[in-house]
Amino acid sequence: MKTPQRRVTLQDVANHAGVSRATASLIVRNSPKVAEKTREKVLKSMKELGYVYDRVAANLRSQSSTTIGTIITDVGNTFFAQFLLGVHQELEKYGYTVLLGTTFDSLQDQERLISTMLENRVGGILLCPVSSSSTETVERIKQLDIPIVLGIRELPDLACDYVGLDYQAGAYTAVKYLLEKKKHKRVAFIGGISDSSTWQERMSGYQRAHEEAGIPIDKSLIFDSEPTREGGLLAVEKIMKHPEPPTAIFCFSDLIAFGAIIGLRKMGYQPGEDIDIVGFDNIPEAEISYPPLTTISSFAQVTGTKAANLLHQRIREPVRERQRIIIEPQLIKRESS
Amino acid sequence: MKTPQRRVTLQDVANHAGVSRATASLIVRNSPKVAEKTREKVLKSMKELGYVYDRVAANLRSQSSTTIGTIITDVGNTFFAQFLLGVHQELEKYGYTVLLGTTFDSLQDQERLISTMLENRVGGILLCPVSSSSTETVERIKQLDIPIVLGIRELPDLACDYVGLDYQAGAYTAVKYLLEKKKHKRVAFIGGISDSSTWQERMSGYQRAHEEAGIPIDKSLIFDSEPTREGGLLAVEKIMKHPEPPTAIFCFSDLIAFGAIIGLRKMGYQPGEDIDIVGFDNIPEAEISYPPLTTISSFAQVTGTKAANLLHQRIREPVRERQRIIIEPQLIKRESS
DNA sequence: TTGAAAGCGGTACCAA
């Protein structure tokens, strides 16, 4: 068998079957208004010629799109991998294909990726904005009438569909648990980028829990960092050098918590015994870490599913009320606290 | 400001700048053969009108493509997430965009995804084949002259670029370590799908290590399973009910090992003390699991990078010798053995 | 250096 040089087109199929291109087009689109006999004939020709539908050409003509740009922070980060998993599975249900982008929390990369997505004529964008995003970033997309849904991090002053978590409630639950249930007096809060809204919301939960427990906040127990394991390690090393070190640590994320655990052990502490640790996210490895991590479950996969679903709805119905879906986090008690 | 109804086209830009569409086209493509003054004028018009390049239309006309279909097994599986990370980063360097597909090891999904990729006119495909793949699956792609690189799992009798690991060597190293260094006599091998080539290669490493150590293989110590944490849990429960249970377990993957650890603990064993465990992959959570997992590092991210690089080369130079890149795994000793 | 016209592979629209 010889490899065909040129892509087999609808015209080729039409010629082969002795019909017009227009008719062949109706058939690839499963139109009911074509005679059964004609359909069979054309279908047979397609098979024989090895025809492959050109969705790109079709989308160009019909001004439609079956791809969705999905921009996340980092696929290597399990939280986002789980989120992406949810998004991807849900979008496939509706027949979309995912065009992937990762920003590594760089604004410049985000801008570039948004451009790429627009140039590729995506039918919608699912964006987890970088921490330094401004409203303009997203306005650009809205100007072009491309449906967009924000995930994980909300941008203030932007009327946009959003799916995220109640970080405040999550942090509140975690810190309240440490202060009240575990009777800690000095609870540190480490990790994460402090200008991000997700950090600030956690901070406000941290504060509320302290207020309710009647314990004043010691600002020197608060350290931000890069949102990575390394960031957590560095932060914990700093915080434990405090003249009056904390007895419990609330971490921005599980990733930070793992870094903290490694750091504590390096410094001779027993995490979960000497120092209580609580994470945030409940990524799968929280269950099998040493010690198993007490954490706030943020249901990453479900969040992704909902975000994708929302985008799908927005695409079908562009003028509809703005939606905000906030998922309530939940404390998962394990042995690190 | 008013939202434009219709996409701004090159024609609009050309009209605005008082040049022809062809000239404007040269400018978006950074052609040097256009007068500096004309360029500036057109660039200014683009900015004013908010022009967005339509890469899809351009690719259609020029019969080119800047997207790569990347088909993996599961983004939620950290090994593949790391692999994807490597692929994605490398492809971005060359200006490609990733169209993502996940098969969950279903042949039917794989077929569907390959079709989707072809319909979307991808410039190449990076496929991690499902365990039940046959040669025909991939022949389809080669017939169409679409560059393809296989990752992680090789298909026998298929002349195709490939990037993967020497699973045999990895398994051999792990089992040899258990038999010789740790003096075990009964080493089980659990998890993974036994018809897959990746399983069989590990099996042959397991055998070779036994032969060299002069220890006969007890086939009742070998159990396959779904390649998931749950699969590992089930397999370990079965294997420990053996009248003469193993004293060490070599697991198909880290995921399986984590399942095994949970299972062992459920049954009252102390993994790493009563039973030695070795995994395979060295996913990031292996470092922070309890106990930290001794494992074979398979350098998922690097593998992804190399695969992407190979595909890029194949696209640039379609007729060139077939390449096979095999990455040598490495034993990482931790506390689970 | 710039422009006119054809064409990439489909769909839309209307007439037969």
Place this chain on the structure above:
DNA sequence: TTGGTACCGCTTTCAA
């Protein structure tokens, strides 16, 4: 139910 033809937004080719 089928066919003819314009056209989606860009690139290509060739002439000016």
